[in-house]
Amino acid sequence: MKRKGFFIIIVIMLLLNGITPVWGADVSLKGEPEPLGSLSEVLRDPSREITIDQLLDRKHDEAFREHEANVFQFGLTKDAHWIRTSLKELPEEKMPDPWNEYLLYYDYSGIERIEIYLPIIDQEEEGYIPYKGGFYNSKMQDETGFIFPVFQLPENLDPERPIYSRVESTYSKNFTMAMVERNHFSGVQLRMVAMLSSMYGIMLAMLLYNLVLFFALKDRTYIFYVGYIMFMIIYQTSVTGFLKIIHFQWAQILELYALATTFIAVIFGLLFAWHFINYPRFVPKAKYPALLCMAICGIGILLVLSGNQYYANGLAYLMGFTLPFLIFSTAIIAYRKGQTISKYYLMATAVLFSTIIIFALRGAGILEHSFVTLYAVTASVALESILLSFALADRIRMFRKRQEQSDERVSELTHISITDSLTRLFNRRYFEEVLSEIRENPNKSKTPVTMIYLDIDHFKKFNDTYGHPKGDQVLKKLAEVIRENIREGDHPCRIGGEEFAVIFHHTNGPTAWQIAERIRSSLEAVDFSSIAPQIPTVTVSIGVAELKGGEAIEDWVNRTDKMLYTAKEQGRNRISQVDSSFAT
Numbered sequence: 001m002k003r004k005g006f007f008i009i010i011v012i013m014l015l016l017n018g019i020t021p022v023w024g025a026d027v028s029l030k031g032e033p034e035p036l037g038s039l040s041e042v043l044r045d046p047s048r049e050i051t052i053d054q055l056l057d058r059k060h061d062e063a064f065r066e067h068e069a070n071v072f073q074f075g076l077t078k079d080a081h082w083i084r085t086s087l088k089e090l091p092e093e094k095m096p097d098p099w100n101e102y103l104l105y106y107d108y109s110g111i112e113r114i115e116i117y118l119p120i121i122d123q124e125e126e127g128y129i130p131y132k133g134g135f136y137n138s139k140m141q142d143e144t145g146f147i148f149p150v151f152q153l154p155e156n157l158d159p160e161r162p163i164y165s166r167v168e169s170t171y172s173k174n175f176t177m178a179m180v181e182r183n184h185f186s187g188v189q190l191r192m193v194a195m196l197s198s199m200y201g202i203m204l205a206m207l208l209y210n211l212v213l214f215f216a217l218k219d220r221t222y223i224f225y226v227g228y229i230m231f232m233i234i235y236q237t238s239v240t241g242f243l244k245i246i247h248f249q250w251a252q253i254l255e256l257y258a259l260a261t262t263f264i265a266v267i268f269g270l271l272f273a274w275h276f277i278n279y280p281r282f283v284p285k286a287k288y289p290a291l292l293c294m295a296i297c298g299i300g301i302l303l304v305l306s307g308n309q310y311y312a313n314g315l316a317y318l319m320g321f322t323l324p325f326l327i328f329s330t331a332i333i334a335y336r337k338g339q340t341i342s343k344y345y346l347m348a349t350a351v352l353f354s355t356i357i358i359f360a361l362r363g364a365g366i367l368e369h370s371f372v373t374l375y376a377v378t379a380s381v382a383l384e385s386i387l388l389s390f391a392l393a394d395r396i397r398m399f400r401k402r403q404e405q406s407d408e409r410v411s412e413l414t415h416i417s418i419t420d421s422l423t424r425l426f427n428r429r430y431f432e433e434v435l436s437e438i439r440e441n442p443n444k445s446k447t448p449v450t451m452i453y454l455d456i457d458h459f460k461k462f463n464d465t466y467g468h469p470k471g472d473q474v475l476k477k478l479a480e481v482i483r484e485n486i487r488e489g490d491h492p493c494r495i496g497g498e499e500f501a502v503i504f505h506h507t508n509g510p511t512a513w514q515i516a517e518r519i520r521s522s523l524e525a526v527d528f529s530s531i532a533p534q535i536p537t538v539t540v541s542i543g544v545a546e547l548k549g550g551e552a553i554e555d556w557v558n559r560t561d562k563m564l565y566t567a568k569e570q571g572r573n574r575i576s577q578v579d580s581s582f583a584t
Contacts, residue, residue, distance in 0.1 A: 055082065
């Protein structure tokens, strides 16, 4: 347990280190990113029909509104937004020189379309050159190739005229627009790739680990976990743009269908929770909202495949707000009803609950877009994959513990069922089982097997005279004497009232007779005055018989019983055996 706690602390430290701002390198002032939001004005275009020519003709100047923040928070809307950025407002010490050593970036991969119009001076003639980006412009874009849209500024950029940017997306449009020196950005790229690689590496490792467990244990819960993590990896690598590092064009195509993968991940997550928590037993009412969520996810997948990403995105955010609450609340309810849910599962659902809410609020424009709010879900899914793996490991441990407890209980009940409650010797049921085993395994008869029957002399009279409680103490004392004089592998049994039997394997008649004599003489020597001063010496009669080759078990038992009664007829307090030539 301590190792798990230490491992979790290390992972959390790594993840926290990964999601700290990547711009923290020790560079000159000019190397640091320069946010352009506060130098910009924004025009909302619900019609999505305004063109750059109209803006250059100053037809919509009155519609632009000043934007004072560094972050653009357009939220979830179909509207297009135009951004007019005035570079001449930059302080002189931050003015890039030369311009082509700087990059312009929009730090969110989920923007579908970006059109940028950069003012240039070409042979003393003013003009604008267009750049295109976003995954809907995958075949005709001018991005440099990174997880989010990045463009290189032209050398002949004219800072006296504004830059126009048009962004349109059915996903959230929350981002920071900034300039950064190209050499500095190379270091940023390496750090971001390392951060995301570590997170996805953790997820992939947990996926493979639990896939192996699925094949080993054949437990569906593990394959639901594997499906959940696999589609979360696909979704997260798409929404963060990480796949662009592997193959830029393919990644941009996959981004078109990223929402479908998140719906599939939700379905697997619900199935995992269903089986892990055992909804039908502990939270039966939860299966109905769970099934409803699965149906909504199915609708969402159909919307994505039919090209209705905007409405699918709305359903995704609806799931983002409701699903964490459903999973977390059902876990708490099941726990309160007696389900031994791993604390790691509760921690994982709590992490997912908080970070998905943060991501959803960021997407809706309620929380400010930032590096942390953007990548919090990615970091939390990596941490969640570890916690859920621990939860599944705990599940195995709990099942084993329950099995051990069940086995112990079965063993205890079995022991009770074959044990005499008064003397703690075996009872008649066990005696019959041993005889049955000897009957079913005749090969054991090749080695000598001997039985002795014991009966306390005049025990009925003893009980009538001194009472049953004192008689019970005599029975317990005889059982103690028997245990003291036999081996651990022998079978001492109380088969009725004052009658006892012992079965000896690998023991012939003469040896059994000697053991019986020790028992007889030991009981005769017991001082019962501590029970009651007037109690006389207690004696026992014993019959001994060795199993003959080919003899029926019933005949053997009858011979032993006959020897017991012969001992009583001969005067009691003695041992009787068919061949008593060795007796003294």
